[in-house]
Amino acid sequence: MNSSQTNNLIIDGIKTLLDEAPFYGHVIMNLSREMDVNAQNALSLKWQAHQWLLVINPKILTQLLTNHKQIALALAHEALHIIWQHPLRYAKERRQNNVVDIGTDIAVNQYLPQTLGELPHAMTLQTIFDMSGKLLPLHEDSSTYMALVAQLFDNVPSLGQDNVDGHGSWSSIGTATEESAAALALVIKKADEDTKLSGRGKIDSRVQQQIDEIVVPKRHWRSVLRMGLSQMPNKRQSSRARFNRRQAYRLDLLGEISTYDAQVAVFIDNSASISNQQVGQMLATVLQLTQQLDADVRVFSFDTQVHDIKKVTKWVRHAGGGTTFQCIFDTLLERQFNPMQTVVIILTDGEGEKSQLKTKFKHVYWLLPPQKTLSIQKPFGQILRF
Incomplete structure (x- = not known):
């Protein structure tokens, strides 16, 4: 030739x-x-x-x-x-x-x-x-x-x-x-x-995720979560810690502060594919979440089932088997979490079922390690990196 x-x-x-x-x-x-x-x-x-x-x-x-x-x-x-x-x-x-x-x-x-x-x-x-x-x-x-x-x-x-x-x-x-x-x-x-x-x-959804990792401007996961919480329904309550905005010179009048109705449900992947080092990183991230987010934070672990974690600092890991993301959303409904007022945060390596998930929860954040992708065919929510 x-x-x-x-x-x-x-x-x-x-x-x-x-x-x-x-x-x-x-x-x-x-x-x-x-x-x-x-x-x-x-x-x-x-x-x-x-x-x-x-x-x-x-x-x-x-x-x-x-x-x-x-x-x-x-x-x-x-x-x-x-x-x-x-x-x-x-x-x-x-x-x-x-x-x-x-x-x-x-x-x-x-x-x-x-x-x-x-x-x-x-x-x-x-x-x-x-x-x-x-x-x-x-x-x-x-x-x-x-x-x-x-x-x-x-x-x-x-x-x-x-x-x-x-x-x-x-x-x-x-x-x-x-x-x-x-x-x-x-x-x-x-x-x-x-x-x-x-x-x-x-092109495959995993390739699209990888492309977006590079082309979409990066923001720290904490700022993204705070922004998400700020957009949730909230109520206002009276407080002596604030001036009354309408009559600031009246010190006897109470001001108002915003309080979030939102609940934050955090799920830590406890499956066998997660190393002890990764679990340590996840726990450190969860501790930061509980200290910095102005909301009621509940923490769970999951593999093919969901388990309560009463105190993060005292949680002892017992590695599970596979990973099922659907069990997270099933458990939230069973425990009567409100889909409109619940922020769901899932710390995982992304390895779970590939089928599309069924859920009414829209405020979902997936926290994955670098270079990892989410296994589900049609990812939803926001994918962040910890």
Whole structure:
């Protein structure tokens, strides 16, 4: 295949991706591209001259991928590495690290556009099953897959020479951590701007959550919760601690203060997937909540059932089994919490049922660790980070 045919195939691949998954396509369009016949892989991401480059070896690319749909899939793979910020997260530990290669590829390959078929030579959950006989869970973060892969293999296999993309150049950021992070975020924000009119395309809700993590302005979870409480129904009561606003010179007249009718119900995930360290972070967060929110705060733990926590500082954890979010809302109704006057705060790693939840409660806040996503198909409420 001559250079003209190769260029046309790459261009067709980009056009196909823009048609099938516009957001992924625009992520690629906002990267500078460099053709390098000496590159070790067909595609790779490299930090150079204060920008992120998509490095393409056209010879290897056309050897491994034979049509525009396969090239579109390979480009989507690179876009997903960017969306999950893998080049930043694993830059320091990338050198000759097969665990990172496999863990990050398994994570992103689950979200490739299914309408385009399968990406040749891709590392997938099925690949790991064929190699080990173990079926890893769906839709986990790359860090989870890395830990599971390290447990499965005494000698973690290499992706091999026929792998489409390479991760070795992620370490090219060197000490430019902040600059490269800002540049990567800018690529995603520009892609978001480019797709506002046409739409992001059909992408998984977990990918949308990850995109929103970057493009939506961040506010501290405490300020978000206080704002939410301030919008709840409230009543006013007389108080000698305030001047009367209408007749401030009359010291004998009582003023008024607002008191919230809202109740705050806090739920701590106690399932087996939560580590003791995460529970400690959750408890610290709950203590801050109870001290700082001007409302009646009730605290519970949950796994597949809800349990009362009478005193947070004396709570002794007994790790449960699975996680069911529906039990939270069922329990709130059983205990006659008012859906209009209850703020529900759920501290969790996001791993629960995938089906849509049934609830009348609208003031819901999910507090998740960084890089974690909510498992339910149609997330509602606000997702915050602690």
